[in-house]
Amino acid sequence: MHFMSALLGVYRAEIGLIILALMFVEFVRERYSPTVVSVLGACAYAALGLLDEKGLFSVFSNSAPLTIGAMFVLAGALIRTGTINRAADFVMKRAEKHPRLAIVEVMLGATVASAFLNNTPVVVVLIPIIFKLSQVTGVPLKKLMMPLSIVAVLGGCITLIGTSTNLIVAGIAADQGMTPFGIFDIAPFGIAGTVAGLAALVGLSFLLPSDPPAISGQDGGNAQDYLTELVVPHDSEYIGREIGSLTLFGRSAALLGLKRAGEIRRGDLSQEELHAGDRLIVRADGTAIMTLRESGHFELGIAADSETSGREGTVIEAMVAPSHPSIGERLMDIPFLHALRVRIIGINRARHLPGPNLAEARIRGADRLLIAGSDDAMRSLRDNPNLMGVDISRTRAFRRNKAWIAILAMAMVIALSALGIMGIGLAAIIAVGAILATRCIDAEEAWGAIDGDVLVLIFAMLAVGVALEQAGSVTMMVGWITPLMQVAPPWALIFIVYFAALILSELLSNNAVAALMTPIVIALAHQLQVDARPLVIALMIGASACFATPIGYQTNALVYAAGDYRFADFVRIGVPLNIIVGLAVCGALVLLG
Known part of the structure; x- marks a missing residue:
């Protein structure tokens, strides 16, 4: 023990860097989520005495995570009141009259929206619209889906609230004694990068793939369709009837197959007689699924416990986060299905109907699940950090009469911050209070809109940063870098910092x-x-x-799954985009900074 204390006393800075290096290794290996690695790293610093109690708890006074949480709630209110939905409807009407112009309008709209809303929910909302635009205009889906992520990321770089990353950096900088950033302080440089990026995207569009996404099953359906299963109960009135005699199937629901005794049959099944326990593999939209659920003729979906009924409780919709630990595994093996009394009654994958059946479908990021269960189970799912948008269901009625309040609240946050009347964090929290008081969004929905995984990651990495300072590791690293930087002109430092952050972020969180x-x-x-x-x-x-990589940013991961891209597709267009945008931003910083 004495030896360890002596070692920590002499080599504090070096040990701090060793822990940091081990964290980087785990970030790259991805055996654990970045949040878990960050928390374990902070715990290691605290356990070894490199981070004291005061330093550990000081991170919770940082305004950045609270501001990010408040912005999540405000974005949730815009969704709940139907504001974003109305904007999407407007876009689709425009697409019917002016298809090509609508593409430009959607991309520019996504850029502007991402400057004032977190760009991840912007992409989530627009993914189905991109599918429809592809169908209406005939433009290959893969030439639209990746640009959606690119323009959303570019738009997020224009203002302080466009990305959580901007708010984190601004919060730490303020804690370090720098003058606080205003909401538009980075706008000139972000706009320079955005203009260059949009121009480069148009010029490099020939690098985007044009092959159609692979679609599982015999009928791909559309962006709103779910894969589900109808289980024939032992007391069903349909036993012995031919499938062709049923009136269940049509435009909104199509039969894809029949699973009986572990064997899946395809093709013409109209002459097949139904047996107890048969599973009809069906593609259906959300309305058809809810109708089938209420009819009581079939049990829907899959459950770990056969006694769990999908006709009881409520139905929620949740998106699988790109960081979910079960990515690539069977849907039947997703952990919450075995931990809670719930049934998964449908899975939606944009233009990629999973297969061969519901239980065997392999999970991908951005998959949407319809889940039936009790209120207690739903509360547990809302707390699941690996599910996004829980309890924000498209089947629920919008509170359209409250939309003006949500819009005004967001506008006031932007205006008060831009005019310097109030800090963005304080303005956002007051706005959250206003939308809760006026019931633009219920409390449970508001908290469900917050991505807790992001907040925990931020707090943990803030603690790691404090630990590195207390251990002397920051001073040591600066001491190593300073002699190399002293010979470089000041403008070169901007380029070095930018591209160092870019390269690390392509690989890590x-x-x-x-x-x-x-x-x-x-x-x-x-x-x-x-x-x-x-x-x-x-x-x-x-x-x-x-x-340049599908893991470089969360929106990249979302469109990677939805558009069925290959990793090389991102590299091909992402590398030149990274260079062009980087040169534009750094050039603007040298000239205007």
Whole structure:
């Protein structure tokens, strides 16, 4: 014990860097989610005494995570009141009259929306619209889906609230004594990158793939269709009847197969007589599924316990997060199905109907699940960090009469912050209070709109940053880098910081990289006696504007699954985009910063 204390006393900085290196290894290996790795890293620093109790709990006074949480709630209110839905309807009407122009309008709209809303929910909402635009215009889906993510990321770099990464960097910088950032302080540089990125996207569009996505099953359906199963009960009145005599199937529901005794049959099944226990594999839209559920003629979906009925309780919709640990595994093996008394009654994958049946479907990020269960089970699912959008169901009635309140609340946050009347964090929290008081969104829905996984990751990485400072690791790293940087002109530092953040963020969590690099960059600026602000802005945008890998940013992961892209598709167009946007942003920082 004495030896360990002596070792920690002499080599605190080195041990701090070793823990950091081990975290990076685990980030890359992806055996655990970035959030788990970050929490374990913070715990390791605290256990070894490299992070004291005061330093650990000081991270909870940082305004950035609370601001991010408040913005999640405000975005949830815009969805709940139907504001975003109405915008989507408007787009589709435009697409019917001016298909090609509608594509431009959607992309520009996504860019602007992502500047004022977190860009991840913007992409989630627009994915189905992109499918429809592809169908209406005849433009290959893969030439539209990836650009959606790209323009959303570019738009998020224009304002302080466009991405959680911007808010994290701004929060840490304020804690380090820098002048707080205003909502539009990064706008000139973000706009420069956005203009260059949009121009490059148009010029490089020939690099986008045009092959159609692979579709499982014999009928791909459309973006709103679910794969489900109808189980014939032992007391069903349909036993002995031919499938062709049923009036269940039509435009909104189509029979894909029959599973009997472990064997799946395809083709013409109209002459097949139904047996007890048969499973009809069906493609259906949400309305058809709910109608079949209420009819009581069949048991829907799959459950770990055969006694769990899908006709009881409520039905919620949830999206599988790109970081879900069960990605690639069978739907039957998803953990919550065995931990809770629920039934999965449908799975939706944009234009990629899973298969061969519901239980054997392999899980992908952005899959949408319809889940039936008790209120207690639903509360547990809302707390599941690996599910997004839980309890925000498309089948629920919008509170359209409250839409003006939600819009006004978001507008006031932007205006108060931009005019310097009130900090963005305080304005956002007051706005949350206003939309809760006016019931734009219920409390449970509001908390469900918050991505807890993101907040825990931010707090954990803030703790890691404090630990590195307390251990002296930051000072040591700056000491190593300073001699190399002293010979570089000040403008070169901007390029070095930007592309270092970009490369790391293509491989690791954007938020983790931002939280880790911010104190290092500020300390380096002080050591070199240069203005830290341009370097911090370069870090902000560099950590977000990642296009070369599907794991570079969360929106990339969403369209990667929805558009059925290959990894190389992102590399092909993402690398030149990274370079062009980076040069534009850094050039603007050198000239205007």
